[in-house]
Amino acid sequence: MKQSYRAGIKLASLLASVSVLGAGMLVAQPAAWAEDAKPAAETAKAKDGAADFFTKPQSVTSTGSVTVHGAHIDYQAVSGTLIVHPKGWDDAVLPDEDKDKKTPAAASIFYVAYFKKGVRPENRPITFIYNGGPGSSTVWLHMGAFGPKKVVTADDAHTPAAPYAIVNNNDSLLDVSDLVFIDAPGTGYGRLTGTDKEKTFFGTDADARAFTDFIAQFLSRYGRYNSPKYLFGESYGTTRSAIVANQLADDKGIDLNGVILLSQILNYDNDIDAAQMNPSVDQPYVLALPSYAATAWYHKRIPNQPSDLKGFLQEVEHFALTDYTAALQDGNSITPEKRDAIAQKLHDYTGLPVDYIKKADLRVNGGEFEKTLLGDKGVDTGRLDSRFSGPTMDQLSQYPFYDPQSSAMSSAYIAAFNDYARNTLHYGNSSVVGDGYQEYKFFSDAITKWDFSHAQPNTDFPIHGAVNVLPDLASAMKHNTSLKVMLNQGYYDLGTPYFEGIYEMRHLPISHDLSKNIQIVQYESGHMVYAHQDSLAQLHDNVAKFITSTYAPLSGK
Structure with missing residues (x-):
């Protein structure tokens, strides 16, 4: 499915990304x-x-x-x-x-x-x-x-x-x-x-x-x-x-x-799917960070992978509400040193490349994360369940064109x-x-x-x-x-x-x-x-x- 829902609709929907999967199953x-x-x-x-x-x-x-x-x-x-x-x-x-x-x-x-x-x-x-x-x-x-x-x-x-x-x-x-x-x-x-x-x-x-x-x-x-x-x-x-x-x-x-x-x-x-359309409201990035970290942990993309997921997420939650929030609140006035330090920490917690994080101005929305985490393998992660992954439709795109989890099980239901x-x-x-x-x-x-x-x-x-x-x-x-x-x-x-x-x-x-x-x-x-x-x-x-x-x-x- 196209990613238009990300650009135009602030919605966290059960299977919104597969609302067309039933089409064509019957010949009318x-x-x-x-x-x-x-x-x-x-x-x-x-x-x-x-x-x-x-x-x-x-x-x-x-x-x-x-x-x-x-x-x-x-x-x-x-x-x-x-x-x-x-x-x-x-x-x-x-x-x-x-x-x-x-x-x-x-x-x-x-x-x-x-x-x-x-x-x-x-x-x-x-x-x-x-x-x-x-x-x-x-x-x-x-x-x-x-x-x-x-x-x-x-x-x-x-x-x-x-x-x-x-x-x-x-x-x-x-x-x-x-x-x-x-x-x-x-x-x-x-x-x-x-x-x-x-x-x-x-x-x-x-x-x-x-x-x-x-x-x-x-x-x-x-x-x-x-x-x-x-x-x-x-x-x-x-x-x-x-x-x-x-x-x-x-x-x-x-x-x-x-x-x-x-x-x-x-x-x-608080919706992370379209956070980029609401400049000056940085809260979605803060609240999504622990889920990014959990996903990176599941796919073993964390440098120095910790063994305890819950303990790791408590650390990420604290960082999100403190240093990360303060950095985002600085906006364009953030110092280069602080920007570099936050980008490095985000890399440590998400596995995303430091250069990519900087290009995103420390603000990576949901689609960008799903596209980039396993992008070096030509794979997108799921949106509704990021344990799932599937082949990318277009390696040059900014967002995935479908949700691998939805594609994986909708037909069965x-x-x-x-x-x-x-x-x-x-x-x-x-x-x-x-x-x-x-x-x-x-x-x-x-x-x-x-x-x-x-x-x-x-x-x-x-x-x-x-x-x-x-x-x-x-x-x-x-x-x-x-x-x-x-x-x-x-x-x-x-x-x-x-x-x-x-x-x-x-x-x-x-x-x-x-x-x-x-x-x-x-x-x-x-x-x-x-x-x-x-x-x-x-x-x-x-x-x-x-x-x-x-x-x-x-x-x-």
């Missing part, structure tokens, strides 16, 4: 082909059926079982859609279509919910899980992390082509919580309909509102209002979670027990979920859509149309600039002082560097006492922490402990 017939093959009346009936399918809730129920850490769990799976509407929509008012000639916008949001059998809902937590993008489905967390089935992929190399193994997930969270995997509007088996549909749902606040409405509807439909409730968001999903947590409390009267974040970015001024959805969940073969075939959309084009403006809590207007939802999460924690927050991060994540998340949590506008409600854990993995099997097992154990420690079961249930 020309639009007129199906029309010519059917009588006009049958075609009109099919169109009406499809419209009805995407504007009314759907569901298919199946059953299954999973073994998690030796425990056998029987569950009911519900795959379906719920319909959400734009802000201000009144379900008591019917539109006068003859008057305005418009069809109100709506989004059918696809989900897969897993309910453990034989458990009272009051004592059974429920966790709402989603990926980011913007514009990504949740297939990655579903088939790679916490669903009852998972696809097997290679640890830090390209997974061979099909067939892919779909196996029991020993690390599913079904041992401690019911699970609801939610696909973002315009992805999965959900669709957007009506006038101005993309404008209505493709935006920071519009997207959060849709998820807030979905969760409230789901709790009502399945009688789960009195269950312990959790959000689990990855990447842009962490941005979404901060807003949704606050909106659920403010707009719906719903308090959460916990918010679980994976690969966080809450303040987009896409094939596995298509097989699983149709053959196990029995969803996606509707007779009213696509001549019996319904396409699962792994990505939408939302990122190219996204409205990044955001109205922070207690403000009367949106801010048009880099998104910052730290005030939203802080507001949620202040309204509900028992709300617990857990941040999970991979050392080898160059999309949302781990030290960035630590820095943001340290700068939440909350009291010192409330900051004790935050737990932070790192893993020797990347953005998709669960792509590394040992890290997935640790992630399961840590999240399971977080959930079970943040609610008190009712007695006698």
